[in-house]
Amino acid sequence: DADVTQTPRNRITKTGKRIMLECSQTKGHDRMYWYRQDPGLGLRLIYYSFDVKDINKGEISDGYSVSRQAQAKFSLSLESAIPNQTALYFCATSDPTGLSNEQFFGPGTRLTVL
């Protein structure tokens, strides 16, 4: 089983709809992140959480909100989706005690807003 999972993997929605993307992990990591990836722009950080009660804005948080329901779950919401939020979204985790400080990425959610 994958250590970091994302649901759904693909979603097509319409402008103005509320969308929730979910991320779950079995790695036991405290740190979780949400990124979006756009062609030519690379990966950009939306929100991150270092613990269940900790939420921090990243580079591009406008139009998004998050919820850290448990150590293993971190959800990203688009309250009113707009077409320029069409992108590939990745969740990631990291272990603060790890030697390499690497982040582990989920498989991604491809979101299309029409």
Next chain:
Amino acid sequence: GQNIDQPTEMTATEGAIVQINCTYQTSGFNGLFWYQQHAGEAPTFLSYNVLDGLEEKGRFSSFLSRSKGYSYLLLKELQMKDSASYLCAVPLAYSGAGSYQLTFGKGTKLSVIP
């Protein structure tokens, strides 16, 4: 702030050696990461350099010069499966206990041809 530059695209021949460069500007240095990302898939960790010099890991090596704000990823004995994007990333902020927010470069798309 952070600024990361890497070439947009590169092409190399199967069996050859290719070097992918990354230059960065950061207010505080806490290491440099390289990730590999195949099209439509999640980024996967390749290397983490925090000290100057070359670190070798099989066919892949990563070099860092902190004084020059420069790193490169060296891929030897190229294989077709090495066709992917290679992402350079530096930590945006250190939150203590070894965890970081990462700022990613836009990635270098490597095409390996027969």
